[in-house]
Amino acid sequence: MSNKIKLNQAIYFITGTDTDIGKTVCTKALLQAANKQHKATLGYKPISAGCEVTIDGLRNEDALILQQHSSIQLPYSMINPVAYQQPIAPHIAAAEIEQAIDINLIDKGLSQLKQHNPDLLLIEGAGGWHLPINNKQLLSTWVVEQKIPLIVIVGLKLGCLNHALLTIESIRHSGGVIAGWIANHSQQNMPYVNENIATLKSFIAEPLLAEIPYMDNIDQQNLADLCDIEF
Numbered sequence: 001m002s003n004k005i006k007l008n009q010a011i012y013f014i015t016g017t018d019t020d021i022g023k024t025v026c027t028k029a030l031l032q033a034a035n036k037q038h039k040a041t042l043g044y045k046p047i048s049a050g051c052e053v054t055i056d057g058l059r060n061e062d063a064l065i066l067q068q069h070s071s072i073q074l075p076y077s078m079i080n081p082v083a084y085q086q087p088i089a090p091h092i093a094a095a096e097i098e099q100a101i102d103i104n105l106i107d108k109g110l111s112q113l114k115q116h117n118p119d120l121l122l123i124e125g126a127g128g129w130h131l132p133i134n135n136k137q138l139l140s141t142w143v144v145e146q147k148i149p150l151i152v153i154v155g156l157k158l159g160c161l162n163h164a165l166l167t168i169e170s171i172r173h174s175g176g177v178i179a180g181w182i183a184n185h186s187q188q189n190m191p192y193v194n195e196n197i198a199t200l201k202s203f204i205a206e207p208l209l210a211e212i213p214y215m216d217n218i219d220q221q222n223l224a225d226l227c228d229i230e231f
């Protein structure tokens with residue numbers, strides 16, 4: 001019998017300890033691993049902030065990476081329905097151009113993706129767990145309402161213990177379900193990195209799904225074999 005960790009839900013929300021800590025890298029790794037197992041996969045980046053202006057419209061790098069590594073090929077607008085040009089908190093970018101984040105678009109986008117019957121649909125958040133979508137609402141509330149299980153990406157750096165434990169406590173407090181976490185070596189040669197991972201393991205009951213090493217050219221790498229996971 002295989003000792004592989006099983007992720008047997010069709011949809012997961014990928015959150016993390018901060019912005020810029022490897023959520024997209026790890027989402028790509030999970031998609032590549034599932035693709036290698038011949039699963040029908042989709043990545044979804046419902047809200048992006050930080051886009052290029054192109055003749056086809058706004059394009060966000062995360063969404064393009066998820067689109068590229070999805071085995072089900074769909075138009076960009078389905079992968080990233082809400083996009084803002086400025087690389088800032090999305091609700092502030094939204095206020096700047098007087099185009100509020102419409103949670104109905106995010107909902108509708110998810111329903112449309114589900115119609116393509118993916119075996120695995122990974123939704124990448126923006127920033128960390130509590131992302132404001134306006135001055136009153138958080139994206140995390142939507143995730144919990146949708147009952148989407150979570151995968152928490154921990155960007156390994158000094159301070160990540162606090163960020164990881166606060167994130168996990170907050171997800172539980174919000175009523176979210178954590179499927180597991182990924183340790184991402186977002187920095188090269190973090191001192192005592194293994195001791196940090198061991199500490200996190202001792203505090204987090206959910207499984208460590210994968211450990212992603214630091215790689216200079218990670219965007220060019222196939223990371224499938226780093227995820228010893230059965231989908």
Ligand SMILES: Nc1ncnc2c1ncn2[C@@H]1O[C@H](COP(=O)(O)OP(=O)(O)OP(=O)(O)O)[C@@H](O)[C@H]1O
Pocket residue numbers: 016018019020021022023024025026062125126127184185186187212213214215216218219
């Ligand atoms: N394991 C790694 N090895 C080398 N570089 C990494 C690693 N993980 C992340 N990076 C780099 O760090 C940067 C941030 O990673 P990534 O874009 O995945 O973060 P994110 O959490 O998705 O950010 P955002 O909040 O903007 O969505 C990228 O340039 C990425 O290539």
Ligand SMILES: C[C@H](N)[C@H](N)CCCCCC(=O)O
Pocket residue numbers: 019020048049050086087088089090126127128130131
């Ligand atoms: C621009 C950045 N890379 C992300 N796309 C958005 C990060 C939002 C962070 C919001 C916050 O928690 O302060």
Ligand SMILES: [Mg+2]
Pocket residue numbers: 023024025062124
């Ligand atoms: Mg990202």
